[in-house]
């Protein structure tokens with residue numbers, strides 16, 4: 001796909017078919033993530049690939065419980081209507097974790113979240129690689145980070161930065177509108 005087409009095709013997918021995603025496709029998506037920049041090229045990211053349907057169902061159930069609590073705590077009506085069941089439809093979940101010890105010179109510059117920045121670049125690469133293959137995904141964070149890290153066996157000391165369901169979209173997606181660049185940009 002043309003790069004500009006990939007940028008447009010990448011949209012957060014919240015409905016998946018039951019079609020599987022081949023292991024080599026999952027590897028290629030992770031390889032795309034690993035092409036991201038990182039401080040000192042320390043590559044602070046690591047990945048957990050979940051394909052066990054019971055584990056995926058448990059993640060979806062946890063997210064629904066978090067949604068219920070969030071709906072209560074925030075009082076936001078839309079939260080109560082948000083249904084994370086789509087997470088349970090995806091045949092693959094890829095968790096991306098980051099190592100806070102791998103921040104390069106960030107340690108001296110007060111840039112203590114440089115590992116999260118690098119993992120975020122990694123995740124964006126992965127989302128674009130997914131879109132390039134006509135697959136769907138999204139950066140999913142509706143979970144209790146400590147509980148989800150424990151559920152997925154994220155190693156002690158690593159931070160869970162995102163969970164990416166990956167699958168065949170059940171319907172075509174469309175990006176919501178963006179703010180005009182002119183409103184966001186200052187030229188000096």
Ligand SMILES: Cc1cc2nc3c(=O)[nH]c(=O)nc-3n(C[C@H](O)[C@H](O)[C@H](O)COP(=O)(O)O)c2cc1C
Pocket residue numbers: 010011012013014138139140141142174175176
């Ligand atoms: C850090 C981060 C966390 C997000 N968490 C969630 C989430 O938990 N659930 C969800 O449905 N979307 C989540 N999103 C996706 C955003 O809602 C989405 O990117 C935004 O609405 C723009 O839509 P688009 O991705 O289709 O362009 C998250 C995005 C980012 C960058």
